[in-house]
Amino acid sequence: MVKIRPMDDRVVIEVLEAEQTTAGGIVLPDSAQEKPQRGKVTAIGAGKLGKDGDRLPMTLKVGDEVMFGKYSGSDVEVDGHEFKIMRENEILLRFDR
Secondary structure, eight states: OOOOOOOOOOOEEEEEESSSSSOOOOBOGGGOOOOOOEOOOOOOOOOBBBBBBBBOOOOTTOOEEEOOTTTOOOEETTTTEEEEEGGGGEEEEEOOO
């Protein structure tokens, strides 16, 4: 497995699968499924550089489940796994468990 190390305030997110069925149990064909917007953080950068040259701490951590915008970040495939790389400020919300 290739280890991915994002730079600065970027995060690597493993995209979770799109919903295959509706809440009512109807099976959706591939063409009707929405682009997935949830994922799990698999790597984080060191943080953004502040004006004074110090690194600002990241609020996300590895393992967090997050939601992001439909067209956010850059899509990357590594070893058959689909990832998104985006800046921390592009994350819309984090699910607390």
